[in-house]
Amino acid sequence: MQVKSTVNAAGRKVPLLINGEKVVPFRGVGKHKPTGRKYAPPIPSCTDYPPDGNKVLASLGEALRKCGLRDGMTISTHHHLRDGDLIANRVFEIAREMGVKDLVWFPSASFPCNEPLIKYLEDGTINRIEGSMNGPLGRFVSEGRMKGTAVLRSHGGRVQAIQDGEVKIDLAVLVAPSADSFGNARGTGGKSACGVIGYAKPDSMYATKVIIVTDNLVDIPCYPMEIEGNYVDYVVVVDKIGIPEKIVSGTTEITKSPDRLLIAELTASFLELSGILTDGVRIQAGAGGTSLAIGVFIHEILKNKGWRSAFGFGGSTKYMVRMLEEGQMGYILDAQAFDLDAVRSVEENPLHVPYPVFNAYNYHSKGNLTSMMDIMILGATEVDLNFNGNVVSHSDGYLLHGIGGWQNCLHARNVILPLPLFRDRIPVIVDSVTTLCGPGELIDVVITERGIAINPLRKDLIRRVKGSGLPLTTIGELKEEAENICGKPSKPEFEDRVVAAVKWVDGTVIDVVRQIKTKK
């Protein structure tokens, strides 16, 4: 079947229909403004719910049946239990037993633990995944083996899609480390504590049916609740929702690689010498080893200067918690807790606050947190000569990562990408990104172990670090250096078939991923 396609504002060829639905091609940053009203789920009535508030059912199967699970439904889950989640796979196992077909799985992210779902994709229980794809799932999709077309969205893009009615969730199955019989739920307490469950909130509000699954039923009220019981249909209590040691890393650690430490150090120096790092600065960095090292260096600088960051936005780690506890950070606003120290801190410290993704990342809202951040430290698999970034695929064309909050975070005031110039012979700076996830106009600085390239659009930054002694270079020189060392890489070959669409934060299609041409 030939699907009509067009070239979008980023110069990428994209189809006009995906999974049979019309889509809007990317029009440029801030150019697409939808009209109309937000989507809303059906109106419920208290008559249909027990007056004593007890919504507990005996099993997940019963809950799924009572919710009317049937062919073609969209089922959502959240990823706060990360690689330790035991429930998402179970939902599709039950669906398979019930003989249900063509489901759409709409997770806020997937993990290696979700690999068993491949068999349900193969037997037709699941039609497609709309969400991040990691490892084996990404490989499965890239090889064209999934029936439907994957749709990749950022964390904020997912909220936007739910709110705008692009994705209508029939059934949200939301695991909760603590919940009461009415369905109030939170991410702390119990044996499967993950800190926060903020990514589940939009699902609870917009899904037609909502099931809370917990292994820690507490008395009403489960306080402070991140998910409110008035949105919840059923509560299921099971032995175990997750494997604790896989939910949070016991501890996150800064990188030990001397090269990555060098990149981290350069990044901290850049932030200091450019004047971006100031008293009251707002910081967001990830939980990768290099980002953590940057956080530690930033902490040192703040301490030495007697400065304080007004707030940091999580994913939180022990390093961020240390800044909060030692007084170099005013608040941690948090979307997910990555290690045990972070989980403890959310529980104990009133300045460590679970922060709703609506307020943080949603682009179709009255402003959001990302554009207020001063320092945004992000990664990428590739950056090209126009500073365009890729986070979902590798240079060999395989889909291997989710977007996470990456696209949303590009709206920060200073977007810094500390990256190795090459990874095991694979250059990170390329002529043109394999998959476009973020337009170069939003990426300000690329920092490698062999030099710092500032986006020419940021004349102010270029001026501020001139003569600073930092190893300044251009993105073109970095690319050349990488190719001098590694050799010029060949490009992967693709079939015409689109296996995944990458949405921009406003719901438009910024690029697609095509099926890998496998060598015979």
Place this chain on the structure above:
Amino acid sequence: MKNAFAGNTGPKVRSDCGVTLEIKHKGGITIDLKSKVGTLYGESISALCREVLAHFMIRDAELLVEDSGALPFVIMARLEAAIKKLTDSDREYLPVMLKTNIYSTEADRTRFSRLYLPGNNPALMINAGLHSADGIILDLEDSVAPEKKDEARLLVRNALRQIDFRGAERMVRINQGKTGLEDLKVLIPNNVNLVLIPKCDTAEQVQELDSEINKIRTERKLKNRTFLMPVVESAYGVENAFSIAGASENVVAMAIGLEDFTADLGVQRTLEGSESFYARTRIVNAAKAARIQPIDSVFSDVADIEGLTHNVARSKALGFEGMGCIHPRQIRVINKGFAPSAEETEKALKIVLAWEDAKNRGLGVVALGTKMIDAPVVARAMKTINLAVKLGMIPADRKKE
């Protein structure tokens, strides 16, 4: 038909490859490539392998390449090593010598930090030049297993041609005995600035290697000098320290290796180091007497930065002018520790100024605060100032202010 393997494979191996070669009598070349970067570099890897095989006039062979992202110079070295296990070819397949890699160094340049890199591990070499060590040592001795000596030598040779160490002094630590002579033959033509002589016991040892190097330099018409740094690692060597230090005008520094030295003494090496105090001071004294740099042993606990800092301070106080590094994170601590501190420089400047001022006014006795200044104090202060100028810590004309 026997086959040969060279290189490294396994789940933890990065930036390296393993090649298994079987030379045949017919059937042409077949290459089985298993590469992590096959999509991007598969064709160029196969083409490179064919070129190397053709260079050694091998027309029929089966080649298995298990690649974990090895750079071309690594693949070349691995394949050449496998070929040389099966043939007695004395040809070489040389990657291009980068223009940036041809430079000479000065006999009296600073040698605070020198980073040891295991000679058969390419992953650690590629970015080694980024960490600002004064010297980079490609080590063929203790860090390379006996059965890997031949392939490591070729890898080191290619690294010397292809990796930009960004102005660091290009050093190699060769093996002892015959293997060491083979090391020199292959490596010296590739712009080696300095050769470390391990387990050096006598001046004759130094002179033998020095004349070997000179022979190679004459044969190959090499212009740049190759300096020598004997490493004294035994009680006997310590007793011969002064003659070793003066064995050749190419000896610019002398180091002590404490692991082997304490083993030779039959004592434990301690953090505080009283068991090697005599040896270290003997080395310092011998080196200073011969007007070369005394260099201290490596500090082996990579994680203990505080311990290293103390160790550097003690080492500097004894008179050492540098130390080996086994991890890049040690470099900065060592460079900073051996450089004059801001306070030291400031004090030295004050002393020299007071001295000159007194001289101009015709005063015989000079005092700074309550302390007498005499000629040796001034001489020491001048050394500190000259070092600070050399390191760019103060401008050359600072003392005129």
